[in-house]
Amino acid sequence: DAGVTQSPTHLIKTRGQQVTLRCSPKSGHDTVSWYQQALGQGPQFIFQYYEEEERQRGNFPDRFSGHQFPNYSSELNVNALLLGDSALYLCASSSGPSNQPQHFGDGTRLSIL
Amino acid sequence: RKEVEQDPGPFNVPEGATVAFNCTYSNSASQSFFWYRQDCRKEPKLLMSVYSSGNEDGRFTAQLNRASQYISLLIRDSKLSDSATYLCVVKNRGNTPLVFGKGTRLSVIA
Numbered sequence: 001d002a003g004v005t006q007s008p009t010h011l012i013k014t015r016g017q018q019v020t021l022r023c024s025p026k027s028g029h030d031t032v033s034w035y036q037q038a039l040g041q042g043p044q045f046i047f048q049y050y051e052e053e054e055r056q057r058g059n060f061p062d063r064f065s066g067h068q069f070p071n072y073s074s075e076l077n078v079n080a081l082l083l084g085d086s087a088l089y090l091c092a093s094s095s096g097p098s099n100q101p102q103h104f105g106d107g108t109r110l111s112i113l
Numbered sequence: 114r115k116e117v118e119q120d121p122g123p124f125n126v127p128e129g130a131t132v133a134f135n136c137t138y139s140n141s142a143s144q145s146f147f148w149y150r151q152d153c154r155k156e157p158k159l160l161m162s163v164y165s166s167g168n169e170d171g172r173f174t175a176q177l178n179r180a181s182q183y184i185s186l187l188i189r190d191s192k193l194s195d196s197a198t199y200l201c202v203v204k205n206r207g208n209t210p211l212v213f214g215k216g217t218r219l220s221v222i223a
Contacts, residue, residue, distance in 0.1 A: 033210060042117075042200055042213030043157065056210055090156060097208040100145065104156035 002027055004093050004105035012111045013081050021076040021108045025093030032074040033102060034066060035090040043090055049074050050097040078110075086112045114139050119201050119214035127222055130191045134217045136184040136201030143212075145204040146177055148186050150197045151216065157200055160186075191221045 005024045013019050025032050031050045035043035045058035049068035068074045072093075078085055088109050092102035119136045126132050138146075146163035161168065163175040163184055174187040184201055201214040 035213075040121075040215070042215045043211075045210035045212070048208075048210065055208060058210060088154075092211075100162075100204070101147070101159045102211060104158065106156050109154075 004029075004091055004103050006089075006091050006105035006108050008108060009106070010109045010111075012113060014113050015081055015083060017081050018077065018079045019081060019110060021078075021089050021091075021110070022073065023076070023091030023093075023105060024073045025091075026103045029093035029095050029103070030072050031094045031097045031099075032068060032072065033092045033094070034074070034076045035092065036060070036085075037088040037090060037107070038084075039087070046076070048097060055097050081112050083112050086110060115214075116140055116212050117201055117203055117214035119217050121215055121217060123218040123220055125220045125222060126191055128191055128193060130221075131187065131189045132191055132219060133188075134186045134199055134201070134219075136186075136214055138182050138184070138201075138203045138212075140203070140205065140212075141182065142205050143182075143203040144206040146175075146184050147202040147204075147211075148173075148175060148184075149200040149202055149213075151200055152197050157213075160199070188219075191219075193221050193223060195219060196221045 033048040034046040037043040048056040088107045090107045091105045148160040149157040150160045151157040172189045176185045198216040200216045
């Protein structure tokens, strides 16, 4: 039974570029949430997808966008990358948008040069 | 004021010690409470939920004081493998996101 899988594991980009991160939820889960974790900080909620729609959004600019596919997998897109976007991006899945616990993937470590 | 506040530590304790972590939250509407553990460069993993009556799981005890908006985690007989960052997490009712504290780093020393 596969848990939450994320790709790629690591990524290096330069300022101004665009990036797409991918997440496959745990088997049986239909809801995906994305978090950004900067060094020395706790994860910060970006947004949540359920039934292919964005259901909740945290305090992140429009440069951060996402998508959920019919198979429940999800993408996080970040445009016009800034140095401050360097962080660990975590995907968490759950069965339903209100349910706990959320299961986290290993994350994608994004470095902006 | 941050919604969830924790002492960042680090807490350096010898094996076998008892260590307590504290956390306060600002939103009185918070309904669910958790402690997550995060190893270095790994994802957070649920350690335990926190209930109003307090709950225990082996060497770990969690307490919640709603009146003071305060959550605690007690680790008894610390093991080297307990070294990690412990994240205090709160959630409001319904479809709302998890809100994480910055985490408290624990190093258990032989």
